Each structure stands twice: as structure tokens, then as C-alpha cells.
Amino acid sequence: MAQQIRIALRNCGKLDPEKIEQYIAQSGYLALEKALFDNKPEDILKLIIDSGLRGRGGGGFPTGIKWQAAAKQKSDEKFVICNADEGDPGAFMDRAVLEGDPHSVLEAMTIAGYCIGANKGIIYIRAEYPLAIERLNVAIDQAYKMGFLGKNIMGTAFSFDISIKLGAGAFVCGEETALIKSIEGKRGEPIVKPPFPAEKGLWMKPTIVNNVETYASVCPIIVNGLEWFRGVGTEKSPGTKVFALAGKINNVGLVEVPMGSTLREVVYEIGGGIKDGKEFKAVQTGGPSGGCITKESLDTPITYENLIQIGSMMGSGGMIVLDEDDCMVNIAKFYLEFTLDESCGKCTPCRVGNTRMFELLEDITEGRGTQLTITKLETLANTIKKASLCGLGQTAPNPVLSTMKYFKHEYEEHINNKKCRAKVCRELLTFEIVADKCVGCSLCARNCPVFCIHGEPKTPFVIDQKACIKCGSCVEKCNFDAITVS
Amino acid sequence: MQIKNREDLKKYRESAIAGKTASDKNIKLLVGLGTCGTAAGADMVWAKLENKIKSDKISGVELVKVGCVGYCYAEPTVEVVYPDGESVLLGNIKEDNALDVIELHVKKKTNNASNIIKTNIASNIFKNGGKK
Numbered sequence: 001m002a003q004q005i006r007i008a009l010r011n012c013g014k015l016d017p018e019k020i021e022q023y024i025a026q027s028g029y030l031a032l033e034k035a036l037f038d039n040k041p042e043d044i045l046k047l048i049i050d051s052g053l054r055g056r057g058g059g060g061f062p063t064g065i066k067w068q069a070a071a072k073q074k075s076d077e078k079f080v081i082c083n084a085d086e087g088d089p090g091a092f093m094d095r096a097v098l099e100g101d102p103h104s105v106l107e108a109m110t111i112a113g114y115c116i117g118a119n120k121g122i123i124y125i126r127a128e129y130p131l132a133i134e135r136l137n138v139a140i141d142q143a144y145k146m147g148f149l150g151k152n153i154m155g156t157a158f159s160f161d162i163s164i165k166l167g168a169g170a171f172v173c174g175e176e177t178a179l180i181k182s183i184e185g186k187r188g189e190p191i192v193k194p195p196f197p198a199e200k201g202l203w204m205k206p207t208i209v210n211n212v213e214t215y216a217s218v219c220p221i222i223v224n225g226l227e228w229f230r231g232v233g234t235e236k237s238p239g240t241k242v243f244a245l246a247g248k249i250n251n252v253g254l255v256e257v258p259m260g261s262t263l264r265e266v267v268y269e270i271g272g273g274i275k276d277g278k279e280f281k282a283v284q285t286g287g288p289s290g291g292c293i294t295k296e297s298l299d300t301p302i303t304y305e306n307l308i309q310i311g312s313m314m315g316s317g318g319m320i321v322l323d324e325d326d327c328m329v330n331i332a333k334f335y336l337e338f339t340l341d342e343s344c345g346k347c348t349p350c351r352v353g354n355t356r357m358f359e360l361l362e363d364i365t366e367g368r369g370t371q372l373t374i375t376k377l378e379t380l381a382n383t384i385k386k387a388s389l390c391g392l393g394q395t396a397p398n399p400v401l402s403t404m405k406y407f408k409h410e411y412e413e414h415i416n417n418k419k420c421r422a423k424v425c426r427e428l429l430t431f432e433i434v435a436d437k438c439v440g441c442s443l444c445a446r447n448c449p450v451f452c453i454h455g456e457p458k459t460p461f462v463i464d465q466k467a468c469i470k471c472g473s474c475v476e477k478c479n480f481d482a483i484t485v486s
Numbered sequence: 487m488q489i490k491n492r493e494d495l496k497k498y499r500e501s502a503i504a505g506k507t508a509s510d511k512n513i514k515l516l517v518g519l520g521t522c523g524t525a526a527g528a529d530m531v532w533a534k535l536e537n538k539i540k541s542d543k544i545s546g547v548e549l550v551k552v553g554c555v556g557y558c559y560a561e562p563t564v565e566v567v568y569p570d571g572e573s574v575l576l577g578n579i580k581e582d583n584a585l586d587v588i589e590l591h592v593k594k595k596t597n598n599a600s601n602i603i604k605t606n607i608a609s610n611i612f613k614n615g616g617k618k
């Protein structure tokens with residue numbers, strides 16, 4: 001039986017997030033104590049590098065290496081940023097950590113500051129998370145009062161401040177360079193890397209940006225040691241990952257599993273399987289930047305590399321489970337519409353290219369698609385991936401490419417047979433009255449918004465297919481199940 | 487209290503652990519009050535439990551406000567942790583069945599109630615159990 005192991009979520013649901021004494025009683029601030037009193041910054045840096053901890057915000061970049069790059073820089077000022085923008089649709093891992101255990105993030109940020117030689121930390125969090133912000137504020141206040149933050153922490157020479165910066169909830173502001181611009185009070189638009197933030201970040205000073213869950217995983221490594229951490233997960237992806245399970249799954253919620261667990265374990269053993277006994281179709285991971293994972297890959301161990309190899313990605317941990325009632329073309333369209341809305345518009349491939357891709361998808365779902373539409377989609381997707389400036393544009397075509405790869409037959413059905421097997425794309429549906437079942441009550445006709453159902457009372461009614469706008473209200477109204485959709 | 491050196495922290499941690507040990511002698515009701523729990527009505531459940539504990543003068547019970555436990559499909563959730571370390575996680579606790587928590591799980595120790603999602607969820611991941 002698959003087991004959850006809670007590292008990042010170790011205290012969530014176990015202690016009162018507004019009581020620092022409960023955090024301390026659960027080994028809280030023990031990692032900071034060890035770091036400041038028993039170790040030099042280089043020692044902790046080495047420990048984090050050797051632990052193999054990788055960023056949990058999407059890319060999986062080795063955390064220690066990032067810290068080292070910033071530590072090497074000579075500068076009068078450096079910054080530690082916590083990325084709590086969490087913009088993936090359906091994701092709420094970071095919110096849960098901040099609401100359930102805010103001190104774990106503050107403590108880790110302070111340790112990061114000690115490692116890289118920074119004295120300022122900033123938590124960039126979306127204003128849509130009022131409870132998380134409130135609990136963070138309480139925690140920051142407590143940490144200052146007790147001397148875990150501020151000048152000369154616990155009487156040592158090290159000083160560190162943390163403040164909160166509220167974001168307006170734009171997806172692109174989760175991208176680290178756009179996030180930095182936003183903190184500087186400028187428009188949240190990404191800039192070209194290099195230079196990387198570790199060299200020139202906030203106010204052109206060396207800056208590390210890490211995800212909430214990444215920070216939440218740091219302290220246990222320092223307290224328990226790297227062998228312990230490396231004992232969980234896989235060789236290249238040690239530790240655990242938190243996933244937000246959503247969609248057509250019985251146990252919607254948060255799970256934290258060792259890296260290398262399989263999708264089957266997550267979906268069936270922990271997630272309780274598909275809702276209403278329906279058939280599993282795919283799981284979308286990596287949100288709008290990722291792709292879908294199909295039945296064939298249910299037993300693939302979940303690691304950064306494996307997910308990329310099958311055309312998806314780890315992403316921040318959103319997992320949307322899809323069943324037979326989901327149309328894959330429509331899913332691709334949904335994600336593309338999201339990125340389209342969230343594109344900052346700075347560069348043409350992303351701004352215009354994704355708009356065109358969206359229109360092509362609309363052509364397919366509305367019955368105007370041809371083979372040429374597919375070819376155009378493929379060409380555009382590859383151009384956008386190569387020519388966009390930031391991760392948003394570079395990954396925007398992924399959901400389309402991945403569904404085209406694994407569900408080509410669904411695209412073809414839409415194009416060649418003008419059929420949507422999941423009965424989602426309304427324009428492709430046909431509503432018909434089964435004469436044998438229809439009692440001629442006229443209820444449907446009276447409710448049809450375009451009055452396209454005709455007939456004499458007590459004899460079977462007929463739908464005028466040309467005039468039908470496929471609104472579906474007749475199906476809902478009929479008490480005799482006499483109207484079929486195909 | 488301001489921690490000015492390592493000794494201070496050590497003392498504070500000892501007293502925090504002593505406080506925890508003392509409160510572990512109570513039956514604890516951990517109510518999930520994250521955004522998800524609150525949206526599902528967990529604060530009403532909290533109020534109901536609080537009133538009942540007061541009005542019936544039930545002793546040895548402690549209400550604890552906690553964050554999201556992850557079982558969003560079954561919010562609001564209440565985890566009952568007994569002094570012996572055993573626990574049951576109860577799901578779908580609404581205003582109308584909130585008092586079952588007291589009747590079935592505080593006054594008695596029912597292990598087969600329909601609202602139980604899980605029992606004995608492992609908690610502390612720290613090797614030394616929080617001590618040094």
C-alpha cells in the first residue's frame with residue numbers, strides 16, 4: 001500500500017499555526033539553532049547541495065547549487081525571496097503550507113539568508129490568500145518578538161529581516177524575473193536570463209528565489225541529516241513532493257508522497273480512484289505548462305526526468321484527473337485559454353502565436369477543423385516554444401502537443417467525423433428525438449430558445465437540425481428520456 | 487520571551503515540550519481551519535464544539551486550531567488524538583453532527599463510526615521525536 005510521507009507538510013494539521021511554542025516543541029527552530037551555532041554557512045550550503053534537494057516550484061533546479069551561485073557573489077546586499085504566487089489552476093500546496101505551518105518557511109528563509117550572506121527576505125504572495133497572509137504576519141511578529149528574526153538573531157552576529165509583498169495574482173508574476181520586477185514596483189514582465197537572479201536579481205543584487213514547498217523541506221534535512229533525506233525518494237529526485245489532487249478523483253485534496261511513487265499509487269491507492277466508477281483517461285500535471293499522462297504511464301515512477309520524458313512535467317504539483325467524460329481537445333483549449341489570458345504580451349510568439357493556436361483549436365472543437373489545422377498547430381507550437389522569452393510562452397503549447405501526441409484519435413474524430421466522443425464540444429453534437437419514446441407532450445418545444453422543435457401534440461416531435469443551436473435545454477426538460485445526444 | 491542565546495532557546499524549548507507533554511494528557515480535537523476547512527463551515531463546527539465543552543463542563547479536552555490536513559474532499563475534518571497517542575481522523579463533520587465528535591469519540595472511543603477516514607496517522611518525522 002502506498003504511503004504518504006510528510007516532510008513539507010509535517011506540521012500541517014498537527015499544530016496551531018499561530019502558536020510558536022507548538023512549532024518549537026516539534027523541533028521548530030532547531031535547524032536554525034544548528035545552523036547558526038554549530039555550522040558555518042559553507043557547511044549548510046554543502047549539506048543542502050549533497051542532500052540533492054531540488055526546487056519544488058516547477059523546474060526542479062538543485063536548490064543548493066542555486067544558493068551557492070548567490071553565495072559566491074560579492075555584494076553589499078543580497079536577497080532571499082519566497083515565491084508564494086502559486087498561479088497554477090487547481091494548485092493549493094503552497095497555501096496549505098503557509099496556512100498550516102508558516103514558521104517552517106520563515107526558519108528556512110533565515111537559514112538561506114545565513115548561507116548566501118543575505119539579510120533581507122521577502123515573501124511574494126498573492127493577495128487572494130488572505131488567511132495565509134494573516135498567519136504569516138502573526139508568525140513574523142512572533143519570530144521578531146522572540147529574536148528569531150531581526151538584529152543579532154539569538155545573540156549571534158547574524159541579522160535577518162522578512163517582509164511580505166502582496167501580488168495581484170497574475171500567473172506570469174510567478175516567473176522569477178517577472179516576480180522581481182513586480183517587487184520593484186514595475187510591470188510584472190519577465191526579462192532575459194542570464195544574468196540569473198543569483199547574480200543580478202532584485203535591485204540588481206544577488207537574489208535567490210525559491211518556492212514555498214522547497215523552503216518547507218529545508219529544516220528537516222538540517223535536523224535529520226542528508227542520509228535520512230536521501231533515503232526517501234529516488235537517487236536523482238530525493239525527498240517527497242506534495243500534489244494537489246483535483247478533478248474526477250474521489251479523494252480531492254493534498255497528498256505528499258516520496259518521489260518515485262507511481263501515478264497509480266497516487267490516483268488509486270491514495271486518491272481513492274476515479275469518481276462514480278468511470279474510466280480513467282489521463283492526468284494533467286504541470287498545469288498549463290505541462291502535459292497529460294496516460295494509462296500506459298500509470299506505473300512510471302514520478303520523477304522530474306520521467307515526467308519530462310513522457311511529455312509532461314512535475315510543475316508545482318497540480319494533478320488534474322480526467323475521465324472518459326473529458327474531451328482532450330477541449331482540455332488543451334482550456335489550458336491554452338488560461339495562458340493566453342495570463343501572457344504579459346511582451347513578446348510576439350507568445351502573445352500572437354498562442355492566440356492563433358487558440359483559434360485553431362476553436363476551429364477543431366466547432367467543426368471547422370481540417371488536416372491543415374493540425375499541421376498549422378504543430379508548426380506554431382514549435383515556433384512558440386523556441387521563440388518565446390519566458391517559461392510561460394515556452395511551455396504554453398505543451399498541453400496541445402501532449403494531447404495531440406497521446407490522443408491524436410480524438411483530434412481526428414473531431415476533424416474527420418465531426419464527433420466529440422466525450423460529448424463536450426457542443427457544436428459537434430446532434431440532438432435527436434426518438435419517435436418511439438416521444439409522447440408528444442411539447443415540453444421541449446416550448447423550452448427551445450430558438451423554437452426549432454416542431455410537431456403536433458400527442459405525436460412524436462422533430463428537431464429542425466439546421467436551426468438547432470445545441471443548447472441542450474430540450475434534453476434537460478424531457479421527462480421521457482426521448483432525446484438522444486450523439 | 488526574547489531568546490538572547492542558545493541557553494535561552496534550550497530553556498524555552500524544554501518548557502514548550504513540557505507544555506506539549508502536559509497538553510498531550512488531554513484528548514485533543516484538531517479542527518482543520520485552513521481556507522478549505524473554513525469554506526466548508528469548520529468555524530461553525532469549532533463554535534459548536536467549544537460551546538458544548540463549556541456548557542457540559544467536559545474536562546480533559548482541548549480544541550486545537552490547525553491548518554489544512556489535505557483531506558479536502560471530506561472537509562470539515564476533526565482529528566481526535568487520545569492521550570495514549572492513538573488518533574482518529576473524522577471527515578464531513580458539519581454543524582448537525584459536530585456533537586457526535588463529543589459523544590462518540592470523546593466520551594467514548596468508537597473505532598468504527600462512519601465518519602472515520604483514517605486512524606493513527608503518523609505525525610513526527612523528526613528522528614529524535616523533537617528532542618535534541
Ligand SMILES: Cc1cc2nc3c(=O)[nH]c(=O)nc-3n(C[C@H](O)[C@H](O)[C@H](O)COP(=O)(O)O)c2cc1C
Pocket residue numbers: 054055056057058059060061063083084085086087088171172173174175176177209210211212214215316390391392
Ligand atoms: C509562467 C511561470 C509561472 C511560474 N509560477 C510559479 C509559482 O507560482 N510558484 C513558484 O514557486 N514558481 C513558479 N515559477 C517558477 C519560478 O520561475 C522559479 O523557477 C521558482 O520559483 C524557483 O523556485 P524553486 O527552485 O524552489 O522551485 C513559474 C515559472 C513560470 C515560467
Ligand code: SF4
Pocket residue numbers: 172189190342343344345346347348350351388389390391392393394
Ligand atoms: S513568453 Fe509570454 S509571458 Fe513570457 S515574456 Fe513573452 S509574452 Fe510575456
Ligand code: SF4
Pocket residue numbers: 431447448449450451452453463467468469470471472473474475
Ligand atoms: S438543443 Fe436547444 S436549440 Fe437544439 S432543439 Fe434542443 S432546445 Fe432547441
Ligand code: SF4
Pocket residue numbers: 433437438439440441442443444445460461477478479480481482483
Ligand atoms: S419533451 Fe420529450 S416527450 Fe415531450 S415532446 Fe419533447 S421529446 Fe417528446
